[in-house]
Amino acid sequence: MAEITAQAITTQAITAQPPAGPLRAADGAPLKLSLARAQRRGKLRAFALVAPLLLFVALTFIAPIGEMLFRSVENQIVPDNMPRTVAALADWTSETAPLPSDAAFAAVVADFGEMIEARNHTRVGQRLNYEASGFSSLFRKMGREIPRIAGDPRAGLIEADKAWGQTDTWVTLKRFSGNYTPAYFLSAVDLTRTADGAIVQKPENERIYVYLFARTMWISLLITVATLLLGYPIAYLLATLPLRTSNVLMILVLLPFWTSLLVRTSAWIVLLQQQGVINDVLVWLGLVANEARLQMIFNQTGTMIAMTHILLPFMILPLYSVMKTIPPYYVRAAKSLGATNWTAFWRVYFPQSTPGIGAGAILVFILSIGYYITPELVGGTSGVFISNRIAFHITNSLNWGLAAALATLLLALVMILYWLYDRLVGIDNVKLG
Amino acid sequence: MLKKMMAGAALAGLMAGPLAAQTTDLTIVSWGGAYSNSQNKAYHEPYAAQNAAVKIINDESSSQAVAKLRAMNEAGNITWDVVDVEGPDSQRLCDEGLAMRIDFDDWLAPAPDGATATADFGEALINECFIPQIVFSTTFGYRTDVAAWGGKTPTSVCDVFDLATFPGKRSLERGPKKNLEWALLCDGVAKADLYDVLSTPEGVQRALAKLDTIKPETIWWTAGAETPQRLADGEVVIGSTYNGRLFAVIEEQKQPVAMLWDYQVFDFDGWIIPTGVPEAKMPVIKDYIRFATDTQRLADQAKYISYGPARASSAPLVSTHAELGIEMAQHMPTDPANRGNILVNNIEWWADNQDEVEAVFQAWLAR
Numbered sequence: 001m002a003e004i005t006a007q008a009i010t011t012q013a014i015t016a017q018p019p020a021g022p023l024r025a026a027d028g029a030p031l032k033l034s035l036a037r038a039q040r041r042g043k044l045r046a047f048a049l050v051a052p053l054l055l056f057v058a059l060t061f062i063a064p065i066g067e068m069l070f071r072s073v074e075n076q077i078v079p080d081n082m083p084r085t086v087a088a089l090a091d092w093t094s095e096t097a098p099l100p101s102d103a104a105f106a107a108v109v110a111d112f113g114e115m116i117e118a119r120n121h122t123r124v125g126q127r128l129n130y131e132a133s134g135f136s137s138l139f140r141k142m143g144r145e146i147p148r149i150a151g152d153p154r155a156g157l158i159e160a161d162k163a164w165g166q167t168d169t170w171v172t173l174k175r176f177s178g179n180y181t182p183a184y185f186l187s188a189v190d191l192t193r194t195a196d197g198a199i200v201q202k203p204e205n206e207r208i209y210v211y212l213f214a215r216t217m218w219i220s221l222l223i224t225v226a227t228l229l230l231g232y233p234i235a236y237l238l239a240t241l242p243l244r245t246s247n248v249l250m251i252l253v254l255l256p257f258w259t260s261l262l263v264r265t266s267a268w269i270v271l272l273q274q275q276g277v278i279n280d281v282l283v284w285l286g287l288v289a290n291e292a293r294l295q296m297i298f299n300q301t302g303t304m305i306a307m308t309h310i311l312l313p314f315m316i317l318p319l320y321s322v323m324k325t326i327p328p329y330y331v332r333a334a335k336s337l338g339a340t341n342w343t344a345f346w347r348v349y350f351p352q353s354t355p356g357i358g359a360g361a362i363l364v365f366i367l368s369i370g371y372y373i374t375p376e377l378v379g380g381t382s383g384v385f386i387s388n389r390i391a392f393h394i395t396n397s398l399n400w401g402l403a404a405a406l407a408t409l410l411l412a413l414v415m416i417l418y419w420l421y422d423r424l425v426g427i428d429n430v431k432l433g
Numbered sequence: 434m435l436k437k438m439m440a441g442a443a444l445a446g447l448m449a450g451p452l453a454a455q456t457t458d459l460t461i462v463s464w465g466g467a468y469s470n471s472q473n474k475a476y477h478e479p480y481a482a483q484n485a486a487v488k489i490i491n492d493e494s495s496s497q498a499v500a501k502l503r504a505m506n507e508a509g510n511i512t513w514d515v516v517d518v519e520g521p522d523s524q525r526l527c528d529e530g531l532a533m534r535i536d537f538d539d540w541l542a543p544a545p546d547g548a549t550a551t552a553d554f555g556e557a558l559i560n561e562c563f564i565p566q567i568v569f570s571t572t573f574g575y576r577t578d579v580a581a582w583g584g585k586t587p588t589s590v591c592d593v594f595d596l597a598t599f600p601g602k603r604s605l606e607r608g609p610k611k612n613l614e615w616a617l618l619c620d621g622v623a624k625a626d627l628y629d630v631l632s633t634p635e636g637v638q639r640a641l642a643k644l645d646t647i648k649p650e651t652i653w654w655t656a657g658a659e660t661p662q663r664l665a666d667g668e669v670v671i672g673s674t675y676n677g678r679l680f681a682v683i684e685e686q687k688q689p690v691a692m693l694w695d696y697q698v699f700d701f702d703g704w705i706i707p708t709g710v711p712e713a714k715m716p717v718i719k720d721y722i723r724f725a726t727d728t729q730r731l732a733d734q735a736k737y738i739s740y741g742p743a744r745a746s747s748a749p750l751v752s753t754h755a756e757l758g759i760e761m762a763q764h765m766p767t768d769p770a771n772r773g774n775i776l777v778n779n780i781e782w783w784a785d786n787q788d789e790v791e792a793v794f795q796a797w798l799a800r
Contacts (some may be wrong), residue, residue: 133788136528137785140528140784191576206789206794208792211800215799242464273666273779274668298652380652381607381653381799382799395500396499397787398503398529399788
């Protein structure tokens, strides 16, 4: 009845209006406009409702992260503290003359005067030391020597430290005289610049980050596959068993999930170490000689085992929630139509569970790519990830610029993978529940 | 009745107000564990007994002190008052302008014989920001019950590199500092030439080549507690760590472990004051530091942990362990019997070269 009325009204409207004129609302305004106005009000109200959260996220999450990531290119400390030197070096290159003009030497002395006053010289020295070893002690030494330089700045500086008579010192100063620098990003992919400005690979024995990025990806991939292989049957059981049994099983999945990460990691150390429970049992059974106990932890194996265990719930839960929605009679129907168990599973059940696989895999992979604490504790040297190096540069070496560059690359990598995944599988096909 | 109670409460509030304002919080950052405990017993408790108005708050963040101080400084909100750091970290904090420069003779108490603080601390004053407390060393401990060693015990640091005579797993710190020096010493470099050799890329490679000989048998540590734990578990047979940790394993936990003092690496640990602490707090901070670093207090700390006091005048006052009753002097890294061969970290050299050498070392480790 209602349909018919609506149809009747539309027909009436169409016949009543001349075909050329726009649809109008009761107040005579074009319908499109008044509809948009009404919708805008609704949108504004909705926006006002989420605005507090949006503001909170922007202030406490996006802004600090953006600020941190910005450090990967920032180099203001040099031009801010040595403005005269930066200006004096502007038109000097190592090709025109091995050493810059007297004005540059005078500028260095003048800049140091102010930096020592503000006690900033050692800080600038630290910054430059990331690029070339020796600047830290050179600048510290200048803090003592500069006030003693009375006569000719050039002679005085070179006498204070012979580094000022070397072209490399000035080349480094000039190269890092800008407000922004690509140096941290170059370092983060094991590249460096030669004296003449060409970008080359670092010496073989200093290359580490590309290797670590690759290792992080590879181990994360293995962990994802391992959690899938272990988690799929468990999720299947959970989804198909009667509710009473599956609830008990569910608790077994969730209990470790609720247990502290550190406790679970430490438990693996107790189990896997050479004098640990598993090795003891193997020796007792006579499967392994006492002198040849297995090394299962403090290496890649340790990282893989511990992280697979820790991330397993992140695979099981999405799988379970998807499998729960697959009606059991589909498989029964397939079997009644003559499919074998395998065909029924592979052709009917499995394709329906793929959204869960997608969700679980992407969750586990992205979580493990940025994992830090477990590789740090059980990874030894062969099982540490890129995140461990980022943490090292934040807390130990204080090279926050490099840490920010590595973190930016990691973030970009995750974004690219996410985009690729979207292209290949389609993010709409992912279900978390 | 109700009115009376309210008036009483208001009165109590009035009285509590000024009283509460008088107590000052003093946030002291240290390493936690047995070390913080020794500071509690030797410094904090006696100080609190004399100064009821000061409330000491312990924070155990020293291992991240440098990074956290930098973050606090950038945020312009310094919440720490006194921070315990190692010598090399104090150098970086001083270089970065994050630690206050100290006038030692003004801040610190003179020795009982009247010698100035500068003279009493002597070479422990490694930079202008650092108020030393203790000398500690990084040295090796080994298990005394390894059957495969046939009754031999290691006597030289080079025995760590001798897998034929002393087979078994080693535990070394996951960083180049100290390891490279030991490796070069055992590769035939004279102690005097160490840093000259290390200053060349070939020198670093030479040290790494020496470490290569034991790399498959080595587990690397980042926290000082790891080696003692692994030694006690029998997971490693020999390993480096801080001497106080080994003392705890040997004397307090009675594990079959012994010290190898050869070429122990000396380091200082002490206080720094963050730049930018509120001016109002300075008198309390100064008062605490003066108290906690006087001759008696530094000697007292050695009753609880086997680290040597940084003042020359404290050494004769070192007595017995507070609970075990054993003579502490022989367990100090500075004891003449233990300091036959020693190394002192060249802080200046490491400040310059740490970043580059670290990169080489980590690349070597990762493969």
